[in-house]
Amino acid sequence: MTGYYRPILTAAAMRAAEEHAMADGTSVDTLMDRAGHAVAEAAWRFGGGRPVLILCGPGNNGGDGYVAARYLSERGVPVRVAASADPRTEVSIRARQTWTGPVEPLATVAPGAVLVDALFGTGLTRPLDGTIADPLARCVAAAHFSLAVDVPSGMDADSGALLAPLPHFDMTIALGALKPAHRLQPAAAHCGAVIIGDIGIAIESRWTELAQPRLKAPGPLDHKYSRGxxxxxxxxxxxxxxxxxxxxxxxxxxxxxxxxxxxxxxxxxxxxxxxxxxxxxxxxxxxxxxxxxxxxxxxxxxxxxxxxxxxxxxxxxxxxxxxxxxxxxxxxxxxxxxxxxxxxxxxxxxxxxxxxxxxxxxxxxxxxxxxxxxxxxxxxxxxxxxxxxxxxxxxxxxxxxxxxxxxxxxxxxxxxxxxxxxxxxxxxxxxxxxxxxxxxxxxxxxxxxxxxxxxxxxxxxx
Incomplete structure (x- = not known):
């Protein structure tokens, strides 16, 4: 017998799991709401209730950030949001509309005590533009606590390769399941501690994280040969x-x-x-x-x-x-x-x-x-x-x-x-x-x- 193995999913496998959940009746807005709530909870708990700056990108990762901003604000945490671009997916557009506060331009944003990177997630396949990478690095360096959503922006989620020089985060919240980049170098070294954000979907994978084994102690009838x-x-x-x-x-x-x-x-x-x-x-x-x-x-x-x-x-x-x-x-x-x-x-x-x-x-x-x-x-x-x-x-x-x-x-x-x-x-x-x-x-x-x-x-x- 063995202990509990945490599944590892590629970006494509994670999308398939989400699509399966949606086919079973869970809406994409519900999945994003769960993801944003998990991010907000992590930012609040591990950031100690300090003011939070959330950097949002144009895709669904950014949508998670807008939802997290709303939940943190409702909890009474001071929140600022900065964006690299307007939302471009339908669900992220709807998520943006739920955030009633201002959205600052990423290029000129002042750092915050707690930094949440919701710029780009598992789908990124190209290096970050300097207009995004530079403010991100500056804000991470100045933060008391930094949290990446799903994967830090600027890495290949499947191979663990860095698409550009990246800052080191204190923590990464993996949405739904671990991704290969959370455990493969050089990306893993930039993720910090990795926690799982439950978004309420069933995860199955033949790829897993190493778990503590459960070994059988010798019994009264064992001898040197039966033990191996x-x-x-x-x-x-x-x-x-x-x-x-x-x-x-x-x-x-x-x-x-x-x-x-x-x-x-x-x-x-x-x-x-x-x-x-x-x-x-x-x-x-x-x-x-x-x-x-x-x-x-x-x-x-x-x-x-x-x-x-x-x-x-x-x-x-x-x-x-x-x-x-x-x-x-x-x-x-x-x-x-x-x-x-x-x-x-x-x-x-x-x-x-x-x-x-x-x-x-x-x-x-x-x-x-x-x-x-x-x-x-x-x-x-x-x-x-x-x-x-x-x-x-x-x-x-x-x-x-x-x-x-x-x-x-x-x-x-x-x-x-x-x-x-x-x-x-x-x-x-x-x-x-x-x-x-x-x-x-x-x-x-x-x-x-x-x-x-x-x-x-x-x-x-x-």
């Missing part, structure tokens, strides 16, 4: 494999074997690498992890070939990803046993090429091509399955940018796979536990600290 046997293959740099093996053990695997390296931890059993081929016939192996510190020699290629030839569930990381190019990737795609690949950006490009579209699109294509779950790591992390399911992780500690943290993630993921979780669920659990262990480790940690904090990270998931 992980086999880790070492190579030219055995320290990385040792770290991954320790992470598997700390993540709850019942038994961890390390092939090709010695290890001081008594909980991990060392085996000669020559024993790997015969040992792979052991059906008790719940996950085979290969890649951390493997190297790229002919001997490493032979070890990867052995791994690909088995019917054991695989986690493939680091050097093994580079060795997969060509024939190895085709062999992987033909396997029927589960597989999880955990590339960072450089490894992903080396294996799959640059591709087209944003990070989610490229990861989905790679997952289908490899017939495997792909955990595309980085400042933002996307996990995609061959069947089209996607999970996007919220921002994790920037201190994870240190050597060995990827090895720890691979080890945790292998433990989750070995305990019987489905591949995407194992990847999700690995990502969440990895991020939580980083949070618990505080600043300036090293990869070993992550493994040491895994027990504390797991505790709330049981």
């Amino acid at each position: 046997l992980v086999a880790v293959v070492a190579g030219d740099m055995p320290g990385a494999a040792r770290l991954a093996a320790m992470a598997s053990a700390r993540a709850g695997a019942g038994y961890v074997r390390l092939y090709g390296a010695s290890v001081q931890a008594d909980a991990i059993v060392s085996h000669p690498v020559e024993a790997l081929e015969s040992d792979l016939a052991d059906a008790r192996i719940g996950a085979l992890l290969i890649g951390p510190g493997l190297g790229r020699s002919n001997a490493a290629r032979r070890l990867l070939a052995l791994a690909l030839a088995t019917d054991r569930p695989l986690v493939i990381d680091a050097d093994a990803l580079h060795l997969l190019k060509g024939v190895g990737l085709k062999t992987l795609a033909r396997r029927t046993a589960p597989a999880i690949l955990t590339p960072h950006g450089g490894e992903f490009t080396a294996l799959f090429g640059d591709g087209q579209g944003g990070k989610i699109d490229r990861t989905l294509v790679a997952a289908a091509r490899a017939n495997a779950v792909i955990v595309h790591k980085g400042a933002d992390t996307v996990a995609a399955a061959p069947d089209g399911q996607v999970t996007v992780a919220p921002p994790a500690s920037s201190w994870l940018s240190t050597a060995g943290t990827g090895d720890v993630l691979a080890g945790i993921t292998a433990a989750m796979l070995a305990r019987g979780l489905a591949p995407l669920a194992a990847a999700e659990a690995g990502l969440w536990l990895h991020a939580e262990a980083a949070r618990l480790s505080g600043p300036a940690f090293i990869a070993d600290d992550l493994a040491s904090n895994l027990a504390r990270a797991i505790a709330p998931c049981l």
Whole structure:
């Protein structure tokens, strides 16, 4: 079982959800009224009742701003409205008519204590004109609290790309559901805290935000094999494999074997690498992890070939990803046993090429091509399955940018796979536990600290 996953919708999927709600009898004016009310509530609560300046654009995002202005005024909050242009959609025109106060020109507006950006939402595909971008940046910089409606104006909601230099907001209120830009970089860094504004429509999506996993504690009849046997293959740099093996053990695997390296931890059993081929016939192996510190020699290629030839569930990381190019990737795609690949950006490009579209699109294509779950790591992390399911992780500690943290993630993921979780669920659990262990480790940690904090990270998931 898993926790609650918040759906993520592209701009087109969000429009489709709204159209479905309207087909069921909810008017577009009602949807805008709900959105404006949610914006007003956020501006009032998080702005502390301070005077509010709302910047409105010509489309429906601006219409939400006019509705929010009316609700804030009715609550007794001092409100000013500035507009970049007159409303152009029928519903935003009607929303403008409900606001009885003055509308100032955007170009000359004086900043306010609370700034609400309702200029442009998810439909923007071009850079902001300087006559809009400059006043927006000036007002955000001067505000005590800044709030963006749906997405900050000037970013691509689907890819997370910045269409122009943008200010950083304190908060973004996502209307109805999260959008990819709320979790993909570089856009996510400009959104601040992201909250959901409920507009009363049903949201369904195969794209979701990473949620805390719910893990089953061992029962009275469990033993080391039922809890999951992980086999880790070492190579030219055995320290990385040792770290991954320790992470598997700390993540709850019942038994961890390390092939090709010695290890001081008594909980991990060392085996000669020559024993790997015969040992792979052991059906008790719940996950085979290969890649951390493997190297790229002919001997490493032979070890990867052995791994690909088995019917054991695989986690493939680091050097093994580079060795997969060509024939190895085709062999992987033909396997029927589960597989999880955990590339960072450089490894992903080396294996799959640059591709087209944003990070989610490229990861989905790679997952289908490899017939495997792909955990595309980085400042933002996307996990995609061959069947089209996607999970996007919220921002994790920037201190994870240190050597060995990827090895720890691979080890945790292998433990989750070995305990019987489905591949995407194992990847999700690995990502969440990895991020939580980083949070618990505080600043300036090293990869070993992550493994040491895994027990504390797991505790709330049981």
